[in-house]
Amino acid sequence: MARTLRCHVLALGSVAVLALTACGGGGASPASTGPNGLEKATIKVGALPIPDPVALYIAQAKGFFKEEGLTVEPVTITGGAAALPQIESGALDITQTNYVSSILAASQGKKIKLVADMYRAAPNTFEIMVPKDSPIQQVADLKGKTVLVNNLRNIATLAVTTQLKAAGLSETDVKFAEKPFPEMGNAITAGQGDAGWITEPFITANKNALGFRTIADTMTGRTADLPIAGWMATDAWVRQNPKTLAAFQRAISKAQQLASGDRKEIEAALPTYTKIDAKTAAAITLGAYPSTLEADRLQKVADLMLEYKYISGPIDVKSLIAASPGG
The missing domain is CATH 3.40.190.10 (Periplasmic binding protein-like II)
Structure with a gap:
């Protein structure tokens, strides 16, 4: 979602x-x-x-x-x-x-x-996003980073974990933290997280307002x-x-x-x-x-x-x- x-x-x-x-x-x-x-x-x-x-x-x-x-x-x-x-x-x-x-x-x-x-x-309805100037370029770069999700142990963490596995990582290679979607962009900008699992309309909003970019579409491959x-x-x-x-x-x-x-x-x-x-x-x-x-x-x-x-x-x-x- x-x-x-x-x-x-x-x-x-x-x-x-x-x-x-x-x-x-x-x-x-x-x-x-x-x-x-x-x-x-x-x-x-x-x-x-x-x-x-x-x-x-x-x-x-x-x-x-x-x-x-x-x-x-x-x-x-x-x-x-x-x-x-x-x-x-x-x-x-x-x-x-x-x-x-x-x-x-x-x-x-x-x-x-x-x-x-x-x-x-x-496609492109649930994405992992980062600030435009972030050094993170791909999912593999998330190792050791904090990923914000709207809730723990639900569709958000499951979707991100499938992408981590495809990149050779596991769920324990990142830290998940909860943050409501409306607050996620500003929280990442403030340093409370390195990336976020984001859905619409916040994908569009964070791109337009904060310049966020997508590093992965989480609804591809096995989750298509x-x-x-x-x-x-x-x-x-x-x-x-x-x-x-x-x-x-x-x-x-x-x-x-x-x-x-x-x-x-x-x-x-x-x-x-x-x-x-x-x-x-x-x-x-x-x-x-x-x-x-x-x-x-x-x-x-x-x-x-x-x-x-x-x-x-x-x-x-x-x-x-x-x-x-x-x-």
């Missing part, structure tokens, strides 16, 4: 420190039966103010949720470390998540389900087209609200198809819920917006996590995916 900002995103926190409650996760408010026989007429959905969840806002603007008899209330989240407990407590019904954090949570016994896809990496982010709910919520979930899935899939086929729809939506202005929205590099959640692609993330010891044993991601409206 993938992208923000507490990002791409693409950007969601390490789940290792979470102490999720064991309550049922039945929903954000008492159930109120709605049109079309929905178990809940209104749901709260967590999302980051970044390009990844743009389909949520396209669906709102186009009336796709309304067509399903569903009212969706977007809730701005700061990252997975906050969103995971929120769906467990019922403060949120569904939330944005990055897949590394979700798979890590599942490996620790968290009862979650992935309910829809959101964002997939594309890597699934980054999706929508998540608790297993209990999915079981208790099958018609509501199906309505959400249909509307989101329709909006994802629109985003995928017409960039102008994305550009129009971004300024409505992010700090990205229209000029920047037209300039940034975007990833893909899949309309279906494909287990084969997602398995690639779990397999990379096993290889780099983010999880201790293999995970079949099919067990984490909630059924689509078509079964």
